[in-house]
Amino acid sequence: MSATDVVITGMGATTPLGGDVPTLWQNMLDGRSGVRRIDERLETYPHWEQLPTLIGAPMAIEPDSVLPRVQARRLDRCEQAALVAAKEAWADAGTPQVEGERLAAVIGSGVGGISTILNQDDLIEEKGPQKVSPLVVPMMMPNGPAGWVSIEFGAKAGAYATVSACASGAEALALGARLIRSGEVDVVIAGGAEACIAPLTIAGFAQARTLSRRNDAPERASRPFDTDRDGFVLGEGAGVVILERADFATARGARVLGRLAGFGVTSDAHHITGPDPNGDGQIRAIRTALRVAGLGPDDVDHVNCHATSTVVGDIGEAAAIQAALGDEVVLTAPKSAFGHLVGAAGVVEGIITLLSVREGVIPATLNLENKTPEVRLDVVAGKPRHQRVRAAICNSFGFGGQNVSLLFTPA
Numbered sequence: 001m002s003a004t005d006v007v008i009t010g011m012g013a014t015t016p017l018g019g020d021v022p023t024l025w026q027n028m029l030d031g032r033s034g035v036r037r038i039d040e041r042l043e044t045y046p047h048w049e050q051l052p053t054l055i056g057a058p059m060a061i062e063p064d065s066v067l068p069r070v071q072a073r074r075l076d077r078c079e080q081a082a083l084v085a086a087k088e089a090w091a092d093a094g095t096p097q098v099e100g101e102r103l104a105a106v107i108g109s110g111v112g113g114i115s116t117i118l119n120q121d122d123l124i125e126e127k128g129p130q131k132v133s134p135l136v137v138p139m140m141m142p143n144g145p146a147g148w149v150s151i152e153f154g155a156k157a158g159a160y161a162t163v164s165a166c167a168s169g170a171e172a173l174a175l176g177a178r179l180i181r182s183g184e185v186d187v188v189i190a191g192g193a194e195a196c197i198a199p200l201t202i203a204g205f206a207q208a209r210t211l212s213r214r215n216d217a218p219e220r221a222s223r224p225f226d227t228d229r230d231g232f233v234l235g236e237g238a239g240v241v242i243l244e245r246a247d248f249a250t251a252r253g254a255r256v257l258g259r260l261a262g263f264g265v266t267s268d269a270h271h272i273t274g275p276d277p278n279g280d281g282q283i284r285a286i287r288t289a290l291r292v293a294g295l296g297p298d299d300v301d302h303v304n305c306h307a308t309s310t311v312v313g314d315i316g317e318a319a320a321i322q323a324a325l326g327d328e329v330v331l332t333a334p335k336s337a338f339g340h341l342v343g344a345a346g347v348v349e350g351i352i353t354l355l356s357v358r359e360g361v362i363p364a365t366l367n368l369e370n371k372t373p374e375v376r377l378d379v380v381a382g383k384p385r386h387q388r389v390r391a392a393i394c395n396s397f398g399f400g401g402q403n404v405s406l407l408f409t410p411a
Contacts, residue, residue, distance in 0.1 A: 005261070006177045007411065009254045010093025010242035011351050012085040012191075016235050016338040019061030020088055024348070025355050027337075028363040029384050033219040034060060034338040035233050038197065045199040053211040055218040056197045057235030057339030074135055075148065076113035081238035081344070082145035082193035083152060089189065090153060093242035094254055098187045100156035105149040106176045107161060107240070108168030108192040110343035110398065111201070112142035118198055145193045149240075157185045163343075165398030166306070168192050169239060170346025170406055174263035176243045186248040191240030194343040202234060208273070210310055222340075223367035224307035224333035225314050225375050232308040235339030239347030241354075256411040258354045261391070262295065264288025268401030275313065275397060279320035285403040286324035286393060293407045295391055297325045300407070302362055302392040304353040307333035308340050317395065318375040330387070331379045332356075336366035346396035346404060353394040354408045361386050 013020065016034025017027040027034075038056040042048040063080035064072035072080055086107075090096075096103075116139040123131050138144055143161035150159035158179070162171040169192020176190035205211045212231040214221035222233045249256055264285035268276040275282065290296065303321050307314050314333075321329060334349050341348055356362050361384050368381035394406045 004181055005246035005259055006180050006243050007246050007249050007256045008241050008258050008260060008354060009244050009249055009256060010089040011257065012088030012092060013237065013239040013348050013351055014059055014061060014063060014081050014084045015237040015341070015348055016057035016060055019066065021351060028334065028352060029361065031364060031366060032337065033366060034235070035218045035221055037215065037218055041197055042199055048199055051199060051202055052206045052213050053202055054215045055221055055233060057233055058197060059237050076116045076139040076144060077195035078109055078113060078193045079139065079144045079148050081195055082107050082149055082191065085191055085238040085240040086149045086152065086189055089240040089242050096187050096242065096244070096252065100154040102157055102186040103153065103155040104157040104176070104179055104185045104188045105146050105153070105155040105159045106172040106188055106190045107146040107149050108172035108343050109142050109145055109161065109163065109194055110165045110168045111194060111196040113140035113144055114196045114198060114201065116140040118200060149189055153189060155189060164402040165400055166340065166342050166345055167396040167398035167402040167404045168343035170350065170394065170396035170404035171265060173241065173260060173347060173350060173406055174265050174404055177260050177263055180243060180245050186245050188243040189240060190243050191238060192344040192347040193238035194341055195236040196342060197234055197236050205234065212309065220367050222309045222336045224305065224309045224336050224365055225371055225379050226368050227370045227372045229309045229311060229314065231310055232335065233339035235341045237341045237348060238344050239351055241347065241351065258357055258411050259409045260406060261409040262289035262293030262407035264292065264405045266403045268403065270401050273399050275316055279316055279323065281401060281403040282317060282320035282397060283324045285405040286321065289393060289405040289407040293409070300325055300329055300391045300393055301389045302330050302356060304349050304392065304394040305331050305333045306395040306397045308335055315372065315374045318377055322377055327377065329377060330362060331377050332362050333365045334363060346394065350394045350406050353392045357389045357392050357408050357410055360388055
């Protein structure tokens with residue numbers, strides 16, 4: 001491991017499967033689901049029963065129950081989630097002693113403070129502009145999570161907000177790694193946060209025919225690679241990791257969890273919501289991550305797939321993986337367990353990928369009963385698979401043609 005390598009020293013998450021990383025990981029291995037009916041989140045909307053989708057994957061632990069009450073009241077739900085995950089990651093890293101000018105925060109969000117926007121818009125219509133909160137702008141802005149995390153930990157080398165739809169969190173890790181490799185910083189608090197379960201977003205995704213409508217069987221709704229998949233399940237949460245320059249981590253005696261050895265960021269320049277049908281951007285993202293890591297396709301044993309459970313997307317990603325890595329790589333799709341966390345997805349799934357590398361176990365894809373015949377690669381299903389993972393890739397793809405592949409290796 002060279003001095004300029006980017007290592008991971010801390011992890012934090014709040015998700016539909018638990019309010020911290022150990023609980024998330026154990027529930028993943030146990031095959032639990034965080035998807036359920038969410039009537040109580042929707043029923044204040046006058047026409048909520050007309051929504052075709054009434055399921056989702058809310059955070060298992062309310063973030064405002066973890067934060068100090070005064071602080072929580074000043075934050076949008078996605079900002080709350082970001083701080084909860086960041087605090088866990090920082091503590092897990094041993095609270096690094098680093099100069100503020102050498103510490104950056106990079107927190108992505110695909111949507112930002114939509115709960116604040118919707119609630120405050122209702123308020124201004126019902127009671128007038130004088131009732132709008134003076135904190136509405138910092139609560140709704142997409143860079144709010146990054147700003148609050150930078151304030152909490154004194155990160156003065158930049159508070160960056162990557163906004164690339166469902167690839168936002170993964171791109172935050174890629175940007176964090178670039179900042180370290182360029183020599184600008186020693187430590188980066190990198191992650192993603194999202195809390196956009198609301199009638200408007202559900203209606204929008206449903207109109208685009210991307211959401212599952214299995215309201216009578218929520219836990220079985222998200223089924224990547226299965227022939228009966230009918231769309232994704234909207235989730236919420238946050239994931240944060242502490243990235244460090246390898247020699248800085250060594251000098252302070254940090255416990256190194258693994259390496260973010262490579263990353264690839266590409267764009268399709270094709271369609272605002274649909275991927276390039278040839279998978280060109282996804283293939284280039286994977287190959288770029290390999291090149292940055294100095295590895296070949298045969299070095300990668302496992303891919304943690306973006307696989308949202310949409311009819312077209314899952315097949316396209318499997319084909320791109322096969323084109324970039326060959327036939328022997330083993331896949332899994334964690335969105336089957338906790339839905340699609342949008343801007344937080346890439347980081348939470350990156351944490352799961354890193355744990356697979358560290359512990360030599362790949363969680364199973366839930367609800368995979370009949371694999372679609374177009375997917376020829378090996379997808380772990382039924383129960384976790386214990387195997388050596390020398391290197392693993394985590395994919396995240398988003399509206400706008402955004403593609404990010406992260407490559408993790410052991411410490």
